[in-house]
Amino acid sequence: MNYFHFGLKLMILDTLKKYRQTEIEALNSKLILSLNIDGLPLFKSSKTSAWPVLGLICNLKPPKPFPITLTVGTSKPSNLEFLNETIADINSLITNGIDFNEEHFEIKLLCIICDAPAKAFVKCVKQYSGYYGCDKCEQRGQYLGRMTYPLTENLVYRTNESFRNQTQEEHHKDACCPFLDLPMDMIKDFPVDYMHQVCLGVMKKLLITWMRGPRANNRLSSNQVAQISAKLISFVQYIPQEFARKPRGLEEVDRWKATEFRQFLLYTGQFALRGVLSNNLYKHFMCLCVAITILVNEDLVLHYATYAHRLLCYFVRNCRRLYGEEFCVYNVHALLHLKSEADTFGSLEKCAAWPFENYMQQLKRKVRGGNNPAAQLVKRIFESMETDVVPAQIKVKKIMVKIPNNVYRTDRKRFCEVIRPVNREKQAFLCREYYSPECSFTYPCESYIIGHAEFLNQNYTIKTIDAENLTTRCLKVPSHHDNRYVFIPLQHNFQV
Incomplete structure (x- = not known):
């Protein structure tokens, strides 16, 4: 296999150069690192794949992954020697720290994020x-x-x-x-990655079971699948710009990406399935929906993590009854361990592979032909390091007035739609603020717990609201009741 080690210290220094001084000062002289190890198929027509070791400075905002080591071959590495230099670099930096712009930074390794096969491989x-x-x-x-x-x-x-x-x-x-050889916890510092285990694992398995499973396990008819698909497609007009992908029908579920399964689980699934899925299966799904919504939100984790764990235990126990004992594979079992990951890291989003997966696709695009892909990747990475790059910036909150991006929750936990600005200098906006909220669902808990609320469409007043009080972007989707809409705060991290 072809192997190249860029060096952890070099890549950290190169990453820090791409941030403004204000972001560097916010680090308080401490760099918190997470690593990712996974395979990346480079071509559809051959077995050639890359096994990069990627790093990320977690407390830099926005996060920017970088390569540490690159291994390319026609199969996965036969041993773990490709990790030796990276581990030596980590040990050295944990002991000695790193200097940047005449400031000394302490290095801490937060976690190593892998999917289940890669985790078993690197942990032996x-x-x-x-x-x-x-x-x-x-x-x-x-x-x-x-x-x-x-x-x-x-x-x-x-x-x-x-x-x-x-x-x-x-x-x-x-x-x-x-x-x-590293001073790390070999259990806690290898978290369950909910992107792979929940979104691409459990959520995808549920959809496939409903569509193609045994008839005895409540398989949906083709007409019911078409109803769900029609509902999903009807939500396209309500999805704000934070979502890179709009809802697609279930006929394309084999081509859904992880973000689409997350979108279904956290946002659209509860509406698309209501009235189509049988009542006991729907309630079972809602337990998973509410639990994961709690565990991806660091504010909800502080108050409801134990409740989310009870929901997940109930969900896993009832999988055997509803779908058969063979349904309880590793991904379903891993749900029992998510609460401890959320407690350790603050939320599931903070120990998920989303930013690394995005960067892996950037790496793949750097290969422009089948001739010596390892050399191509190394050359393109060094070219990007030498190029003058505009420093990374946290996205400035911009209040939108165009549907569907104009729906917000205020700091008083009320919901509104922005109509137009009334004072651009003071950042004040004319809004429709809704009153008399009701629960959009009551099982397994009242929807208020995870921030969902339902309103009659005409129950609003016109108010002027300052931009600083428009705290969270929301979805506004039609309820199953006529002339009512449900407001859903965006729960997960869109900076990655």
Whole structure:
């Protein structure tokens, strides 16, 4: 395989040069790093793939991933030697720190974000398809044509000490994990990535089961699938600009991206499924919807993380009853461990692979032909480092007046639609502020808990509201009741 190590120190210094001094000062002389390791197919017509080690300074806003090491070949690496220089760099920087513009910065490693196969590979443990494949607990899987994890209670959780001592030998492989040389927690610092495990995992599995699963498991008819697709497409006009992709019908579900599954789970699914999915399946789905909405929002995590965990336990237990025991695969089991990740990192968004996945696609576009792709990637990366780049800037909040981007929640947790500016110097806007909110749903909890509210369309007053009070962008979508709309605050991080 072709291998190139850029050097962690070099790439950190190059990244810091692309930020303004105000953003550098906000770091308080501390750099918090997260890493990502994953495979990237470079071509559809060959097996050539890249295995980059990517870094990210988490406390710099906006975040900007950078490559540390690049490995390219026709298969995944046969061993973990490609990590050795990166781990040596991390150890050195944790010990000595780094100097930039006559200021010394302390380095802290926050976490290493991987999908399940890559995580098992770099930790030298059994894959999720093995009997002892969960890296968070010691449950023994049950093979039912695929590996399942039936237990939801009385789990024995792994610890840093038990991992390093290999107290459950069946979980480990013979090779030694190179990350053992770092001062890190081998369990907590390898979080469950909800982008892969929940959005591309559980949410996709639910949709495929509803569409193509056994008829005994409440498979939807073609007419019901068409109804859901029609509802999703009708939401296109209500989706604000923060969403890179508009809703698509279920006939294209095999081509949906992770962001589309997230959009369905957190925003549109509850409306598209209502009245089409059977009542018990719909309520079961709403438990997942509410729980993940809580865990991706750092404010909601502070107050409702334990409640979200109870919902996820209920969801996993009832998967066996509703969809069969073989449904409870690793991705479904991983839901039981999400609460601890949200507690550790503040929210699931802070330990997810979204920014790294975006950067991987940028890397892929740097390859312009099949001749020596490793050299092409290295050359393009150095070219981008040498180019004068405008410093990265946090997006300035701009109040929009055009539908559907003009819907906001105020600091009083009321909802409004901006009509037009009335004083551009003082940033004041004429708005329709709605009153007499009602719950948009009551199961598994009142919708107020996650910030959703329903209003009669004519229940509003005209007010002038300052821009600083328009705190959160929202979706405004039609309710299943006539002449009513539901307002949904945007929950997840759009800076990545």
